[in-house]
Amino acid sequence: MIKPWLFEFLPELGGPSVEPNPADVTTLFARYLDLWVHDEALGFEGIFFSEHHFGRSYSPSPNLLIAALGPRTKRLRLGVMGVVLPYYHPARVVEEIGMLDHLTGGRLEIGTAIGVPQELSRLNMTMAEARERNDEIVTILDAALANRVISHHGKYFSISNLRLLPRPLQQPSPPRWTTVISVDSARRAARKRIKISTGFNSTQLIKSIFDAYREEADAAGFHAGPEYFALRRRVTVASTSQQAHLYAQAVTERLKSFVAEDDRLSTHAPDAPAPSGGFTLSNEEFITGTPKEAAQNIIEQCRSVGAGHFLTVLNWSAPLDEVTRAHELFGREAIPLLRKA
Numbered sequence: 644m645i646k647p648w649l650f651e652f653l654p655e656l657g658g659p660s661v662e663p664n665p666a667d668v669t670t671l672f673a674r675y676l677d678l679w680v681h682d683e684a685l686g687f688e689g690i691f692f693s694e695h696h697f698g699r700s701y702s703p704s705p706n707l708l709i710a711a712l713g714p715r716t717k718r719l720r721l722g723v724m725g726v727v728l729p730y731y732h733p734a735r736v737v738e739e740i741g742m743l744d745h746l747t748g749g750r751l752e753i754g755t756a757i758g759v760p761q762e763l764s765r766l767n768m769t770m771a772e773a774r775e776r777n778d779e780i781v782t783i784l785d786a787a788l789a790n791r792v793i794s795h796h797g798k799y800f801s802i803s804n805l806r807l808l809p810r811p812l813q814q815p816s817p818p819r820w821t822t823v824i825s826v827d828s829a830r831r832a833a834r835k836r837i838k839i840s841t842g843f844n845s846t847q848l849i850k851s852i853f854d855a856y857r858e859e860a861d862a863a864g865f866h867a868g869p870e871y872f873a874l875r876r877r878v879t880v881a882s883t884s885q886q887a888h889l890y891a892q893a894v895t896e897r898l899k900s901f902v903a904e905d906d907r908l909s910t911h912a913p914d915a916p917a918p919s920g921g922f923t924l925s926n927e928e929f930i931t932g933t934p935k936e937a938a939q940n941i942i943e944q945c946r947s948v949g950a951g952h953f954l955t956v957l958n959w960s961a962p963l964d965e966v967t968r969a970h971e972l973f974g975r976e977a978i979p980l981l982r983k984a
């Protein structure tokens with residue numbers, strides 16, 4: 644079985660030169676919340692929200708979206724892929740995890756990330772500093788999930804005999820995830836038994852990343868089955884293949900427009916964590932067609948890399964009516980095929 648998740652990049656209205664009516668922004672949030680509630684009935688496993696700042700996305704604090712959606716749903720797993728740790732004090736991260744796990748009735752998934760270079764740079768934070776902060780916060784998070792009282796003295800944070808409340812409902816911890824794009828980061832995650840998600844690259848390269856995780860897991864004494872791996876792709880669907888490809892062309896144009904508005908993005912996708920030395924999206928990142936055609940492609944890719952979870956970005960940044968139709972089509976026609984795979 645392949646578990647289907649939504650990966651939500653909540654698009655802003657307007658743009659750098661067009662300020663939307665605030666009432667329209669309120670309506671957008673309300674309509675998306677209604678859509679996500681309906682996604683539960685469509686059979687999605689859960690929703691991972693993305694965290695982005697400074698333009699083109701209304702998701703600077705996705706934990707607020709989880710808090711708003713939690714009471715309106717009963718089964719959906721909810722998380723962030725991932726919380727950009729370098730922005731925050733670790734005490735806030737830990738305590739919000741505890742609160743959200745209770746507010747969702749134990750349906751929280753913990754996802755963390757280092758962040759996107761072009762966003763971090765706007766706060767004058769280098770990737771080197773972001774990685775150091777991330778590693779230190781993960782160490783504190785590990786300790787806080789395992790112990791009632793913690794102390795830590797590091798380069799960026801110093802705390803003594805701190806009790807962080809509330810403890811999560813899921814014990815010893817909600818499921819933990821991190822985003823990776825390299826073998827080294829996959830191996831680090833495996834040593835902590837943290838599940839991993841990735842995309843952007845070819846299935847061949849992703850398989851090598853997942854294989855590295857599996858190899859490290861074997862060395863650490865545990866078996867990493869498909870449930871430890873999530874493949875994330877941009878999917879564009881419509882009722883006909885021809886219409887889907889027209890929608891996909893619009894997705895490409897929106898990506899080009901996004902890049903053109905900010906030279907910091909270079910050739911990177913807006914949510915792609917670009918490593919030093921450049922980054923190129925694989926053609927396999929984009930899946931287009933009818934729901935059944937998309938499902939077959941997804942199944943082939945997940946089998947190729949050994950992933951038990953699939954995170955879909957549906958009709959990226961399209962008008963909401965198109966996105967709503969895509970959710971309905973994917974839920975009714977693609978999800979049953981993925982769950983049977």
